[in-house]
Amino acid sequence: xxxxxxxxxxxxxxxxxxxxxxxxxxxxxxxxxxxxxxxxxxxxxxxxxxxxxxxxxxxxxxxxxxxxxxxxxxxxxxxxxxxxxxxxxxxxxxxxxxxxxxxxxxxxxxxxxxxxxxxxxxxxxxxxxxxxxxxxxxxxxxxxxxxxxxxxxxxxx
DNA sequence: GCCAACGTTGGC
DNA sequence: GCCAACGTTGGC
Numbered sequence: 001x002x003x004x005x006x007x008x009x010x011x012x013x014x015x016x017x018x019x020x021x022x023x024x025x026x027x028x029x030x031x032x033x034x035x036x037x038x039x040x041x042x043x044x045x046x047x048x049x050x051x052x053x054x055x056x057x058x059x060x061x062x063x064x065x066x067x068x069x070x071x072x073x074x075x076x077x078x079x080x081x082x083x084x085x086x087x088x089x090x091x092x093x094x095x096x097x098x099x100x101x102x103x104x105x106x107x108x109x110x111x112x113x114x115x116x117x118x119x120x121x122x123x124x125x126x127x128x129x130x131x132x133x134x135x136x137x138x139x140x141x142x143x144x145x146x147x148x149x150x151x152x153x154x155x156x157x
Numbered sequence: 158g159c160c161a162a163c164g165t166t167g168g169c
Numbered sequence: 170g171c172c173a174a175c176g177t178t179g180g181c
Contacts, residue, residue: 009179033164056179114180132162134178 002043003140004050005128006066006102010057015064015107018052024104025069028137029077030085032097036137041072041098043139049157050102051140051148053128054111061113062148065157070101108152122147 006028008014018026031037044050045068052064074095078087090096117123127138140148149156 007179035164060180134163136178 002045002048003142003145004039004044004048004068005053005062005138005140006050007053007055007136010054010063014054014057015052015066015104018064018066018102018104019107021104025101027075027099028102029075029099031075031099031136032078032085032087033136036135037096037098039137039139040100044068044071044100044137046071049105049145051145052104059111059113061111061116062108062152063111064107065105065154066102067105068100069103072098072100075099105157106154108154110152112148112152116151117148120147120151 013026018024028040031040048068050066050068051062052066054060054063074092075085075097077083077085078090078095078097079092080086081088087096114128117126118129123129123144126140126144127133127135146156
């Protein structure tokens with residue numbers, strides 16, 4: 001079982017939006033970065049859990065936990081010319097971009113902020129905290145997962 | 158709003 | 170293959 005972190009701009013799609021979605025589930029569409037694509041397509045497995053992170057928001061930080069309920073499949077928004085995330089170079093027969101489905105597991109009792117995570121012992125190598133890191137789909141080590149769940153006051157899953 | 162850091166594009 | 174220019178991300 002692996003752990004991940006998914007970034008979303010809270011005013012575009014927040015964790016509470018996920019909680020309100022049908023079956024508390026959504027397609028994680030719109031990722032247009034190859035490294036993140038590889039993670040979505042090849043590495044995220046059903047049952048894996050992920051932190052739901054709010055970027056460009058107030059507060060900035062981890063708002064909830066979700067789980068992968070469907071493994072990587074083609075991101076249809078890349079194939080739809082009417083869609084904002086359309087990519088003319090991606091073809092249905094050989095799709096470039098992939099997505100997974102995630103379901104909300106629980107909100108954290110409070111948002112664990114980015115500012116708070118900086119300086120926490122054991123998180124020095126966390127991808128999120130690296131200088132210039134902007135990967136929107138990224139790995140979280142088991143130890144990092146446990147530390148952050150501890151800070152949030154929830155059981156590590 | 159600013160700007161550093163990053164990924165992509167395209168000329169050569 | 171190099172690298173400058175550009176567009177985007179995302180914290181501050």
